[in-house]
Amino acid sequence: MSFVFADLFAGIGGFRIALESIGGECVFSSEWDKYAQMTYRANFGDIPYGDITKIEPSSIPDIDILTAGFPCQPFSSIGKREGFEHPTQGTLFYDVVKILKEKNPKAFILENVEGLITHDGGKTLRIILDTLSISINGQYLFFSQPDVRYHVFWSVLDAKDYGVPQVRKRIFIVGISEDISRDVPNFMFPPPIKHKEYIGSYVEENIIGYSISKHLQDSYLFKLDDGKPELIDRNSKIQVKTLCSTYHKIQRLTGTFVKDGETGIRLLSENECKSIMGYPLSFVIPVSRTQMYRQFGNSVAVPVVRQVAINLITSLRNHKVVLDDFLDKRRLIGA
Secondary structure, three states, rough: EEEEEEEEEOOOHHHHHHHHOOEEEEEEEEEHHHHHHHHHHHHHOOOOOOHHHHHHHHHHOOOEEEEOOOHHHHOOOOOOOOOOHHOHHHHHHHHHHHHHHHHHOOOOEEEEEHHHHOHHHHHHHHHHHHHEEEEEEEEOOOOOOOOOOOEEEEEEEHHHHHOEEEOOOOEEEEEOOHHHHHHHOOOOOOOOOOOOOOHHOOOOOOOOOOOHHHHHHHHOOOOOOOOEEEOOOOOOOOOOOOOOHHHHHHHOOOOEEEEEOOOEEOOOOOOHHHHHHHHOOOOOOOOOHHHHHHHHOOOOHHHHHHHHHHHHHHHHHHHOOOOEEEEEEEEEEEO
């Protein structure tokens, strides 16, 4: 089933790869970071629009699905947890809401860090859900008067359960418009797959240029005999720790490093980063290594998004939605 979608807070295009792989066509993208724009252009041939706060929602083409990995820093357990009080990033969620209200897509997929669940005692997530929902996970909210009216489903999914050799827990929020179904749709998040992927299958050998100096190893990485940091090689039958955007800073508690290279220990290579995020090896990286780590660390795990999107499209199909007819009808009434 073909459909068109908008890719907000697009980063380097993880959502786009996932949705295009199942028949989607991206008709609008937005990403303000100039280095992410460079990578996006190198792989998709177009440059995303910049600051979303300066985009007029009416200028966006009609869409079936909206995707947004809206900025996670204000909600992250690593960050200052400022939430909606953050001067810019916390309020960007409401720019997503403005676009939903204006374009009224059939569905949306939002992604954020797991820490969103507990931020401010759960109040932040409640505000987000109440703003979007007429029902949440199958329960109607009779007291709610949301700005936009969607049946909303949310769950925490771990990339390691969907064919990725990385532990990466993220909250996914999926919405299906009341225009599609007044009753609660039969959407379900994808169950974990039985087959597990381990990092050893993706580790490269004799890689040059990613080495960590002996001095840094002795003075910092292995200054304590506490089993840290995590070290891997081709025999490692594990899923690695979550790749963070600050991976280039070589943090001993959160980092995963490879037993290889000129000094015996090195950082993850470009291909290893692609593999643990579910990107194709053909994906082009035109930026510096520091920017590469930031971009992959901020990205979505592509196979997880793909499975969520498959289930969403299946749910829409089960409600006998003909996507083109829906758009045609909306154009006729001038919506």
